[in-house]
Amino acid sequence: MHTLEQLRAGQLAGLRRLTLACGLTEFPREIFDLADSLEILDLSGNALSSLPDDLSRLYKLRIIFCSNNLFTTLPAVLGSCPALEMIGFKANRISLVSAAALPSRLRWLTLTDNVIESMPDALGQCVQLQKLMLAGNCLDSLPASLANCHRLELVRIAANRYTTLPDCLFSLPRLSWLAYAGNPCTQARELAALAGTAAAGVAWQRLELAQQLGEGASGVIYRARLDGADEVAVKVFKGAMTSDGLPRSEMAACVGAGAHPSLIPILGTLDAHPQGALGLVMPLIDAAFRNLAGPPSLESCTRDVYADGLRFSTQQALAITHGIASAVCQLHARGVMHGDLYAHNILHADGGACLLGDFGAASMFAPGSPQGDLLQGIEARAFGVLLGELMARCATPLPALQTLLDACLQEEVRRRPSFDMIERALRDMLPA
Template structure:
């Protein structure tokens, strides 16, 4: 994190990224002294409510973060920044998104946890858009012009007021990661039969890890039968994440139950002394490691892998087969994962894979059974991308090259309804094993 003193003294001349959180109420004019180098500007965690009209003087600016401020609108000056590709105004008070606030080359827009009731039709003209994050607003409908977003790959519309999913949304050729839980369209979602776990029955241990939505602890659980079991406890950080709400995550995770390739949920934690929400999970053995790193600002929608990392073909095939089996299990129980990425998968050296993080999971809408197949095949595209990434990092035997290349093609083909389902994919990969 940088300081105002560093900025004003000229110490930051030539930097490409500025991170400034200092309870700012006004945009520091000194930032313009960095115009010839600044590419990433992070002003999150301040008290800002507007940006200067001449923001475009930052002519190299590609990324702008203004989360956790006091904005009630996205400033129109943002739209005049020709090089801007990523814009983030998470957790403000935004009620209005003007068409004039949309940069011409926008790839990634984050407006999570605000107060918007409508979106401008002109958003559909942002044809470079790949990621659109709108969870936690008050949207009742989506503009039909979004049908023009043929490059859109990730969409977060959870925790809004949507009574239904528009059919055009489910035909977008590139969409692979969709979260829509916590809307009125989920009103008939099945209730979990998993018993609650009392906080008093847990002994909390060390932190095992954390992500955007929560912190995971090791814990010791005294089960109802009196036996003690080592488990993992996820305590949620707040009421809203980039993907949706803790309630949606817990409901989906508990509904799908146990599977050999899922990080299984045991129960919802109740009676926390501070009222925090928690989920008890099976403890993952230490031999497992994360398959990939999350997308970067540069890769946008693609996971990050070490440049020289490779894995044996047999291991890659077992990983793909296990994940396909897990997704077949989820879909059969009326749930989509919504975030099928390598960074949400743990693997061991034998190829055993565990899929976790249900933060973007959604229930198939009970009132629209005609949409179920399309929603499932949106997730098939995400699997096709994962399979392609795995195959790029191993030596595929000559006798399997054509078959696997065709499976990747079919999973990612633009006509959504033409993609295979996970029953077919699971069978195909199991046959290779």
């Protein structure tokens, strides 16, 4: 975090990333003194409602964050910034997104938690677009031109007004991670899952919280003791809206998923939190399990970040991918799409045991329906990406794995294998 005083005193010369959160109501003109170096500008958490018309003077600016401000319109000047690739205006009051506001090099657009009712047709001209975050708005459609965004891999449209999913999504050749829960088209299934859950409620008063174990897009996970005895993990949701969707939708998917050896189990839902927060109570996972990878970075955009030098034996890779495929096979049979099938949501132990968690982007669908088959095909591509990442870290991957990888990454979603087929293929590769 930097200060306005440092900026005005010229102490930030040559800075590549500037972060200012100090109640700004106007854009500080001194920022232009950094034009020859500034690449990332974070003005989140202020009271801004406009940007200067000459913002394009920041000719090296690649990334701008203006979340939690007072914008009602996505500033048109963004479209004239020559190097701009990433835009984040989460939690403003934006109702209007014009074609002029979309730069030609756009790769990542986050407009979560606004009041947007429509997106411009020009969105389809952003052919470099990889990540589109629109959860928590008032959308009931997407422009058909979005089908031109052949590099688009991750889409978040949860908690909007969709009564049916846009057809253009199913023609995107690289779409792998889709979240659409909390819309009218999923509401009935989510309510049924919550009403029919066997997961008991766990009163907050029964829990003694200890240290924080982790934090994701939707919530914070704590170590805790239940009834003064058993150690558990408690996930407390951060608020009404996350970058992926609604906490209640995540809870519905979690309890609808059922028990599986490769799914993190649920002991119950959290009751009587003093601030009314929602949450989940889970068994404490053995310390031998660790994250398979870290989440995507600003640079990698849609790709997880693995530890340098990380390697797997072919046996480990097979065990992990088979365990995950088996878990997702059960999810799909129950009408749950994980939506965030990434290595950073997988815990693994040395022997190849694995656990899939974090249902923050999960959505529900009708198993056996034509659209359900297409949704499973989207998730198959996510699995193909995961499989490819593990294969790249194996000394001698099996040729059959490459065949399966190629099948999962086919551009035509209808031609990708179901998870029944994926699970069987991997099971046949496991040693007897």
